[in-house]
Structures are given as C-alpha cells and as structure tokens.
Amino acid sequence: MQILRCPAQLQLLEETLRKSLPTTLPVTATPRLPLFPLPCPAGDSVPEEDPKDYYTNQLSVFYRDKGALQALLEGTEAVTRERAFQILGMQDGLDQAVQEVASARGLKGFPIPPHLPSRLEPAFSIPPSAMPCCRMPPGLRLAPVSPSHISLLNATWALGGNARSRAFLLGLVQALPSACLLGPRGRPVSWSLLDGQGCLRHGYTVPAWRGRGLTGLPLNALGRDLHARGFPIYCAVLPHNTASLHALQAIGFEPQPGTFHMILGTPK
Numbered sequence: 001m002q003i004l005r006c007p008a009q010l011q012l013l014e015e016t017l018r019k020s021l022p023t024t025l026p027v028t029a030t031p032r033l034p035l036f037p038l039p040c041p042a043g044d045s046v047p048e049e050d051p052k053d054y055y056t057n058q059l060s061v062f063y064r065d066k067g068a069l070q071a072l073l074e075g076t077e078a079v080t081r082e083r084a085f086q087i088l089g090m091q092d093g094l095d096q097a098v099q100e101v102a103s104a105r106g107l108k109g110f111p112i113p114p115h116l117p118s119r120l121e122p123a124f125s126i127p128p129s130a131m132p133c134c135r136m137p138p139g140l141r142l143a144p145v146s147p148s149h150i151s152l153l154n155a156t157w158a159l160g161g162n163a164r165s166r167a168f169l170l171g172l173v174q175a176l177p178s179a180c181l182l183g184p185r186g187r188p189v190s191w192s193l194l195d196g197q198g199c200l201r202h203g204y205t206v207p208a209w210r211g212r213g214l215t216g217l218p219l220n221a222l223g224r225d226l227h228a229r230g231f232p233i234y235c236a237v238l239p240h241n242t243a244s245l246h247a248l249q250a251i252g253f254e255p256q257p258g259t260f261h262m263i264l265g266t267p268k
Contacts, residue, residue, distance in 0.1 A: 017062065021232070022256040026088045027060040028232045029198025054084035054264050055159075055168035060197050061089040066097055073101040085265045088197060094261045137212065140189065142221050145178035149188050156204050172202070177225050179218040183209070192218040194226075200235035203244070210243070216251040236260040 017024040050056075063069040069091075087098050136142070145153070150170050154160040160169065172178075172193055180191035190205040200222070205214055223233050235253070237244045249255075 020062070022234075023090050024062045025232060025234050025256070026090060026197045026199065026260065027062045030060055050164065052084050053164045053168075054086045055164050056171075056196075057083060058086045058088065058196050061087060061091075061094065063089075063091060066093050069094070069097050070101060073098065087261075087263045087265075089261055090259065091261075092259075095263055098263045098265075136217065137214070139184045140181045140214075140217075142217065143180055143182050145173045145180045145188065145191050145193055147173055149173070149180065149191070152188060153191070153193075153202070153204070156206070157202065169202070172196070177222060177229070179222040179225070181214055181217055190214040190218055192222050194222075194231075198226075198231050200233070203235065213247075213250075215244070215247040219248075219251060236262070 014028065017028045021028065061069060061072070063072070087094070147170055150166055150173065153169050153173075154162075154166040157165060157169070159165060172195060176194040178191065178193035180188040183189040188206075189209040190203075192200055192203040195201045200219065203215065203219065226233050234256075235248065237248065239245075
C-alpha cells in the first residue's frame with residue numbers, strides 16, 4: 001500500500017477519484033482533509049491511542065476488485081482483533097468483504113446501510129448563486145458551530161453520548177467548516193457539520209424547532225462554503241428518516257445510486 005503525503009500526489013488522487021463519481025463520494029473529499037488537520041487536544045503532545053475508539057479509527061475505501069479490497073484489509077493494522085474500527089464506502093460487496101476479513105480475525109461487526117441523497121453533480125456544474133436561498137426567520141442567526149455546543153451535539157447524535165464521541169465531535173468542529181442557527185438565547189436550534197470523509201452527516205434540528213423549514217439554512221450556508229473550497233456536497237441519511245429525506249430533497253438534494261455502507265467493528 002502506498003501512502004500519499006505530497007500535495008501534488010493528493011491532487012492527482014482527487015482528480016482520479018472524481019472520474020468515478022458518485023461511487024467515490026466517501027473518498028473524494030479525503031485528499032482535501034489534510035488542509036484541516038484535527039487539532040491535538042493537549043497542546044503539541046500526541047494523545048494515547050484508544051483501541052476501543054471506532055470514531056477516530058476510520059477508513060474510507062474505493063476499489064474495482066473485491067480481491068484487492070480483501071488484500072488491503074488483510075494487510076492493514078487498522079482491522080485487527082485488538083482495535084475497534086469504522087469502514088465506509090459505496091461499492092457493492094463492501095460489507096461482505098469486511099465481514100469476511102473481520103470474521104477471520106475474530107472480530108464482530110454490523111452494517112448500517114443508509115440511503116445517500118447527494119447534491120454533488122449539480123453543485124459542481126452550477127455556480128453557488130444558483131443554490132436555493134432560504135429566508136431567515138426572525139430571532140435566529142447563522143454562525144459556525146462552537147466548541148461550547150459540543151455537549152448538545154453529543155447528546156443528540158444517535159452514535160454519540162459518550163466521552164469518545166464527544167472528543168471526536170470536538171475535533172470536527174475545531175478543524176472543519178460548519179454552520180448552525182442560533183436561537184434567541186444563543187443556543188443552537190439547527191446545525192450541519194462535516195465528518196472525517198467530508199460528508200454532511202452530522203445534521204440535526206432540535207424537536208421544538210422542527211416543521212419550520214430550518215434544515216436548509218445551515219445546509220445552504222455550509223454548502224456554499226464547501227462549494228467554494230472545492231468539496232463534494234453530499235450526505236448520508238438512514239432510509240427510515242423520512243423527515244430528513246423530505247427536507248433534503250426539498251432544498252435540491254438528489255438520490256444517488258448505490259448504498260452508503262458504514263461498518264463498525266469492535267474487539268471481541
């Protein structure tokens with residue numbers, strides 16, 4: 001496996017991945033993410049690795065041959081008996097290949113196959129000014145998500161609610177673009193931020209503010225920022241989350257073929 005660190009190599013990788021969209025959505029933004037390195041929580045020191053932390057031990061994969069994927073997984077230290085891990089991708093058979101390798105190594109994992117609405121192709125073929133504009137309700141204002149908001153984000157995230165998820169969300173907020181709507185008391189009522197694959201997965205509107213068309217406001221603001229930076233604009237939503245699916249489609253997101261696989265492995 002070749003490790004790319006040179007900016008020119010990363011740019012070439014990104015250009016190559018874009019030729020296979022939308023299948024490469026979970027990895028297309030990856031070459032740009034080194035521009036936003038996650039901050040170290042303790043000054044310049046390197047934190048100790050947590051073998052049970054599948055939030056930070058993430059792999060995004062794109063492959064044309066299942067055998068190549070299996071060889072990659074078998075040859076990487078990320079998928080071992082001692083470490084938790086998270087693998088994301090959109091290829092058919094990804095979940096089966098990961099399960100086979102994980103099972104052979106004495107691991108257990110489970111797939112979460114969300115539906116993937118995406119605005120990638122139209123976003124890169126039209127100017128940002130063509131994206132739909134939403135009217136700001138009185139008493140609300142747009143702002144980046146703040147580290148002071150992490151407790152709320154962690155408590156409302158389906159995979160959150162623990163110290164590891166809190167640290168992971170804090171790193172995303174400190175390093176990557178985000179947007180939220182602040183209510184009259186300065187507390188977030190709706191927000192959107194990127195994950196480690198440049199995916200708009202961490203979006204939420206608090207129950208008391210739902211049904212007012214607020215979802216599009218932070219998404220629109222963050223989408224314009226991402227478009228200007230050259231990021232693909234996409235998100236993953238569970239198929240039973242009809243409210244989010246309707247909200248995304250109402251502001252222009254279009255379903256893409258394929259299934260976004262998210263596979264979590266935990267040490268046995």
